[in-house]
Amino acid sequence: MKKFPFSTHARLAPKKLVADALFYLAGTVLYALAVNIFTAPNNVVPGGVTGVATLLNYLFGLPIGTLIFIINLPLFFLSWRFLGREFTVRTIIVTTVGAAIIDLLAPFVPPFRGDSMLVAVFGGVLAGAGLGLIYMRGATTGGSEIVARLLERRFHHIPIGRLILAVDGVVVAAAAVVYQNVESALYAMVMIFVSSSVMDALVYGSDSGKMLLVMTGKEREIADDILKTMGRGVTMLNATGAYTGDERRVLLVAVRRSELYQLRTLVEEHDPEAFMIVTSTDEVLGKGFKSVQDEKN
Numbered sequence: 001m002k003k004f005p006f007s008t009h010a011r012l013a014p015k016k017l018v019a020d021a022l023f024y025l026a027g028t029v030l031y032a033l034a035v036n037i038f039t040a041p042n043n044v045v046p047g048g049v050t051g052v053a054t055l056l057n058y059l060f061g062l063p064i065g066t067l068i069f070i071i072n073l074p075l076f077f078l079s080w081r082f083l084g085r086e087f088t089v090r091t092i093i094v095t096t097v098g099a100a101i102i103d104l105l106a107p108f109v110p111p112f113r114g115d116s117m118l119v120a121v122f123g124g125v126l127a128g129a130g131l132g133l134i135y136m137r138g139a140t141t142g143g144s145e146i147v148a149r150l151l152e153r154r155f156h157h158i159p160i161g162r163l164i165l166a167v168d169g170v171v172v173a174a175a176a177v178v179y180q181n182v183e184s185a186l187y188a189m190v191m192i193f194v195s196s197s198v199m200d201a202l203v204y205g206s207d208s209g210k211m212l213l214v215m216t217g218k219e220r221e222i223a224d225d226i227l228k229t230m231g232r233g234v235t236m237l238n239a240t241g242a243y244t245g246d247e248r249r250v251l252l253v254a255v256r257r258s259e260l261y262q263l264r265t266l267v268e269e270h271d272p273e274a275f276m277i278v279t280s281t282d283e284v285l286g287k288g289f290k291s292v293q294d295e296k297n
Helices: 007-011 014-042 049-061 063-080 085-105 116-136 142-154 160-179 182-203 217-228 256-271 292-296
Strands: 209-215 235-238 246-253 273-283
Touching: 014 049, 014 063, 014 116, 049 063, 049 142, 049 160, 049 209, 063 085, 063 142, 116 182, 142 160, 160 182, 209 256, 217 246, 217 256, 246 256, 256 273
Parallel strands: none
Antiparallel strands: 209 246, 209 273, 235 246
16 A cells, blocks of 8 residues: 655654644634634624635525635645645645534524624634634644735745735625625724734743843843843853944843843843843743743644
8 A cells, every 4th residue: 555645744643643633623613613603693704715705605605614615625736736745734634624613513503693893802712712723733724824825935025924914804805895884894804803813822922022132241240140030041142343343242031021121120220321122032942931842742
């Protein structure tokens, strides 16, 4: 018998496969509940392929899950060809299961009929939580993310987040036309914003942080105080000023968001003239943060 070519999956530990499956199942169920309870019954489109399927359901009465799967078929082919086999296989599995769950749950879950803002907020929370669980394990629900990744190959200078937003924007604009109601489009924008925020909080929130580059003449005493007072590691980078030609050491420090104020205060107490660059990091792995082993699991 010819072996299946995806050696990456064959090497995955059973424990990780089970964890992936549980995350995918939980994520697709939450997303299906968001669609069936909040968005579809209230004419609020969640963006992407699900949004297109919701509009077609409104126009022709076809099942949303079935439409999601059909629309994604050509995208699966393009993804397989250009984005890689492992990513595509994971996405096909999640999209197929998610589409089936949306249609299976539709007759059994009661739709929420109430304030449209509540629909947008709570629908966004459920959808974002579901997508976050899926993205955390290296898969997507297909649709706009596949389109955005394909467009990114052509438009390298545009971040993928903006490409996804552009695709969702087209769907939201179409919703205003189909529903003949601008308010539906506005609530859809609120829903997409809430969903993205919740998803980012799940995927990045607990492991995100701040990274500081500190340029000072008192690098040794500041580094010692950070090590002693905050228990954070400090890296000293050799640097040369382009204008003066002076050699000095730049401190590199990673901290949690909640520790940023304490670190800035500490630096300013030692050297009010210190030059600091503060950047946000999506994820910090290692001692004092999430372990690398946890990330692998």
